[in-house]
Amino acid sequence: MQSILSGFRVVEGSAFVAAPSGGMTLAQLGADVIRFDPIGGGIDYNRWPVTADQKSLYWHSLNKGKRSIAVDFRRPEGQEILTRLITAPGEDAGMFLTNFPAKGWLSYERLKAYRDDLIYLNLKGDRHGKGALDYTVNCKVGFPSITGVGKSKSIPPLNNPLPAWDVITGQQIALGLLTAERHRLKTGEGQLVTIALADVALATLGNLGYIAEAMINGTERDAIGNDIYGTYGHDFACQDGDRVMVVGVSPNQWHALVEVTGTATEINELQTRMGLDFRKEGDRYQGREQITKLFQPWFAQRPFSQVANELDNAGACWGKYQSIKEAVESDIDCSTDNPLFQMVEQPGIGEYLMPDHPLNFTSLEREPVRRAPKLGEHTEEILADTLGLSAPEIAKLFDQKVVAGSD
Amino acid sequence: MQSILSGFRVVEGSAFVAAPSGGMTLAQLGADVIRFDPIGGGIDYNRWPVTADQKSLYWHSLNKGKRSIAVDFRRPEGQEILTRLITAPGEDAGMFLTNFPAKGWLSYERLKAYRDDLIYLNLKGDRHGKGALDYTVNCKVGFPSITGVGKSKSIPPLNNPLPAWDVITGQQIALGLLTAERHRLKTGEGQLVTIALADVALATLGNLGYIAEAMINGTERDAIGNDIYGTYGHDFACQDGDRVMVVGVSPNQWHALVEVTGTATEINELQTRMGLDFRKEGDRYQGREQITKLFQPWFAQRPFSQVANELDNAGACWGKYQSIKEAVESDIDCSTDNPLFQMVEQPGIGEYLMPDHPLNFTSLEREPVRRAPKLGEHTEEILADTLGLSAPEIAKLFDQKVVAGSD
Numbered sequence: 054m055q056s057i058l059s060g061f062r063v064v065e066g067s068a069f070v071a072a073p074s075g076g077m078t079l080a081q082l083g084a085d086v087i088r089f090d091p092i093g094g095g096i097d098y099n100r101w102p103v104t105a106d107q108k109s110l111y112w113h114s115l116n117k118g119k120r121s122i123a124v125d126f127r128r129p130e131g132q133e134i135l136t137r138l139i140t141a142p143g144e145d146a147g148m149f150l151t152n153f154p155a156k157g158w159l160s161y162e163r164l165k166a167y168r169d170d171l172i173y174l175n176l177k178g179d180r181h182g183k184g185a186l187d188y189t190v191n192c193k194v195g196f197p198s199i200t201g202v203g204k205s206k207s208i209p210p211l212n213n214p215l216p217a218w219d220v221i222t223g224q225q226i227a228l229g230l231l232t233a234e235r236h237r238l239k240t241g242e243g244q245l246v247t248i249a250l251a252d253v254a255l256a257t258l259g260n261l262g263y264i265a266e267a268m269i270n271g272t273e274r275d276a277i278g279n280d281i282y283g284t285y286g287h288d289f290a291c292q293d294g295d296r297v298m299v300v301g302v303s304p305n306q307w308h309a310l311v312e313v314t315g316t317a318t319e320i321n322e323l324q325t326r327m328g329l330d331f332r333k334e335g336d337r338y339q340g341r342e343q344i345t346k347l348f349q350p351w352f353a354q355r356p357f358s359q360v361a362n363e364l365d366n367a368g369a370c371w372g373k374y375q376s377i378k379e380a381v382e383s384d385i386d387c388s389t390d391n392p393l394f395q396m397v398e399q400p401g402i403g404e405y406l407m408p409d410h411p412l413n414f415t416s417l418e419r420e421p422v423r424r425a426p427k428l429g430e431h432t433e434e435i436l437a438d439t440l441g442l443s444a445p446e447i448a449k450l451f452d453q454k455v456v457a458g459s460d
Numbered sequence: 461m462q463s464i465l466s467g468f469r470v471v472e473g474s475a476f477v478a479a480p481s482g483g484m485t486l487a488q489l490g491a492d493v494i495r496f497d498p499i500g501g502g503i504d505y506n507r508w509p510v511t512a513d514q515k516s517l518y519w520h521s522l523n524k525g526k527r528s529i530a531v532d533f534r535r536p537e538g539q540e541i542l543t544r545l546i547t548a549p550g551e552d553a554g555m556f557l558t559n560f561p562a563k564g565w566l567s568y569e570r571l572k573a574y575r576d577d578l579i580y581l582n583l584k585g586d587r588h589g590k591g592a593l594d595y596t597v598n599c600k601v602g603f604p605s606i607t608g609v610g611k612s613k614s615i616p617p618l619n620n621p622l623p624a625w626d627v628i629t630g631q632q633i634a635l636g637l638l639t640a641e642r643h644r645l646k647t648g649e650g651q652l653v654t655i656a657l658a659d660v661a662l663a664t665l666g667n668l669g670y671i672a673e674a675m676i677n678g679t680e681r682d683a684i685g686n687d688i689y690g691t692y693g694h695d696f697a698c699q700d701g702d703r704v705m706v707v708g709v710s711p712n713q714w715h716a717l718v719e720v721t722g723t724a725t726e727i728n729e730l731q732t733r734m735g736l737d738f739r740k741e742g743d744r745y746q747g748r749e750q751i752t753k754l755f756q757p758w759f760a761q762r763p764f765s766q767v768a769n770e771l772d773n774a775g776a777c778w779g780k781y782q783s784i785k786e787a788v789e790s791d792i793d794c795s796t797d798n799p800l801f802q803m804v805e806q807p808g809i810g811e812y813l814m815p816d817h818p819l820n821f822t823s824l825e826r827e828p829v830r831r832a833p834k835l836g837e838h839t840e841e842i843l844a845d846t847l848g849l850s851a852p853e854i855a856k857l858f859d860q861k862v863v864a865g866s867d
Contacts, residue, residue, distance in 0.1 A: 246819060
């Protein structure tokens with residue numbers, strides 16, 4: 054945890070991946086992020102993966118570093134508490150992040166009446182207001198159609214397991230709150246900021262050149278398996294069955310591959326025969342199948358450890374295919390050897406490796422990585438310190454089950 | 461283009477996806493982002509996809525909204541110009557973004573000598589300083605091992621075509637510059653900020669619960685094709701062969717699916733028979749194969765248009781599988797009907813649909829989306845206006861081929 058945003062306060066009413074990961078990002082950068090949930094937990098409180106006794110590893114991973122207040126906001130008393138919390142005074146406060154419907158007591162207009170310079174970031178499914186999830190957006194923008202090899206009506210598209218649009222949207226949510234707060238610092242003006250998950254995917258399609266390609270060239274992208282479009286990259290099995298991905302994107306990376314595999318003569322003959330110039334990435338892409346055949350024996354004749362050493366010595370750019378469990382159990386980068394990680398105890402679950410934000414601000418010391426809160430862990434402290442309620446007022450709210458603490 | 465960051469100035473020395481997309485994000489939010497390149501273009505200037513006459517649709521898509529200066533920075537005169545540009549005065553200036561090696565004249569220490577409050581963001585491959593690309597990082601963190609179905613040494617892993625780590629890193633780069641600038645506004649202090657592509661992937665693995673799952677439960681995630689882990693989601697072929705992805709994550713989404721397919725009785729029988737409670741997401745996941753069999757006939761008996769209408773009317777959450785070309789050619793969200801997009805002429809290439817940033821700041825008017833610069837398009841204006849060089853000084857630099865303009 055780094056304290057570069059210390060003092061910055063955001064209230065979050067959220068569920069699932071994108072919105073919670075936006076709040077978590079700000080918390081990892083030192084912001085005070087208060088997530089509110091219904092008593093007993095919201096819709097995402099029990100999501101898989103879960104422990105043997107049904108504690109959600111998902112929820113606890115996505116809400117690290119936040120404070121938690123549990124409130125029955127179906128009741129007017131609960132709505133009033135949250136309204137006061139969202140619109141509480143303070144130069145660094147008055148920011149709200151939600152993927153809940155921005156309606157009724159939770160509408161921008163209603164909340165703005167209590168704090169005119171409120172910053173309210175609302176995440177929607179699509180621009181029409183329809184619900185959407187990563188997987189329903191991803192199929193729409195076409196990535197499943199170019200995953201694997203040879204897609205057609207008889208070879209169905211393949212989903213991508215990483216919810217990339219959720220993760221990207223989470224970072225954009227953090228960006229939206231930061232830029233809006235910068236604007237408020239300079240002008241005094243708050244505002245409603247909206248973002249739609251589907252638009253994030255569509256914009257990325259444009260930013261990566263796919264839209265221009267379809268419109269200008271009129272061509273369709275093929276499913277090319279483990280090749281990389283427009284350059285040279287492929288996976289190889291080593292003698293012991295371990296696999297590596299190697300890339301030859303830059304001239305140095307390409308030369309390292311040719312050098313280490315001892316194929317300079319064959320590669321030269323190949324480019325002459327095909328009328329290609331492998332100094333150009335696009336030409337390497339056009340010759341990729343033949344290049345792969347020339348490289349293959351070198352990998353097949355060596356165990357992984359030797360392949361790794363020789364690739365490193367040659368300055369090649371490569372990675373090992375690992376399962377997630379392998380990465381967690383044996384990759385030194387996925388351990389406390391990496392300053393990104395710390396072992397942290399999560400109450401009720403146990404100790405595991407928790408990441409900080411990958412940004413490293415060298416002017417500030419890294420502080421301990423903060424675990425996720427227990428649901429309602431900070432209810433009392435928030436009511437007392439942030440809203441300034443008296444002990445009897447707080448006791449009454451607990452008695453009436455308008456709020457709840459943690460076990 | 462939105463002007464929320466107007467005045468914010470970043471100099472960028474970059475190549476490929478992550479770093480350029482970070483600068484592009486800031487440009488889309490109104491910042492003045494000056495990308496420098498060698499005369500004739502950098503390593504990524506000709507990357508595929510390319511037009512019939514070899515213009516890169518990739519480069520032009522990833523550098524929208526920036527200004528371009530072309531400088532021969534192998535020569536001391538070129539290095540001096542860029543040093544002055546990176547460290548130029550101004551409260552909103554003095555920010556540098558690069559994925560080049562931070563060495564020699566381009567090192568933080570060297571540049572900081574000219575501007576003590578410089579903010580310098582350096583993207584690296586991995587924390588050890590080794591090169592890494594999206595594809596060599598992605599295989600390391602395990603997503604190819606859970607793509608498709610039934611991975612083993614005989615069924616190789618499948619790469620994911622979206623360079624998600626690059627795109628996520630680009631947003632985090634923008635976030636890093638913004639938070640560092642906020643810190644500088646409050647304290648006057650600049651700094652070196654670093655981020656490694658491999659760390660972005662590793663942190664995400666933790667944030668999404670995968671690390672906790674491997675460490676606490678000791679289990680391995682399987683490759684489950686088009687199912688969604690821990691909940692209900694699957695793809696279905698309609699009568700005419702078009703495919704849809706449907707999800708039942710929330711109770712409402714789940715009920716809509718059961719309702720629209722008319723399978724309430726069979727679903728009830730199934731949960732009784734299996735001893736499951738489909739009100740719980742995890743139980744729906746456990747019953748997914750049988751659930752899919754019950755839903756399948758409903759889709760197989762209807763053409764896509766009817767499936768779409770009935771799913772919408774039932775309030776289901778779903779998406780159509782489209783190829784990228786289909787999305788671009790026929791999806792109304794991928795057209796100027798969506799305020800995210802504008803048709804913009806890119807000189808030498810033609811007119812195509814360009815996205816703005818998906819964040820929508822309602823206090824500000826959207827301005828026209830800005831195309832990519834021609835290489836060197838702003839060389840003269842930057843030398844004159846930003847560095848204050850005289851006309852004869854500028855003419856000399858052009859004559860000596862230290863700098864170049866565009867064609």
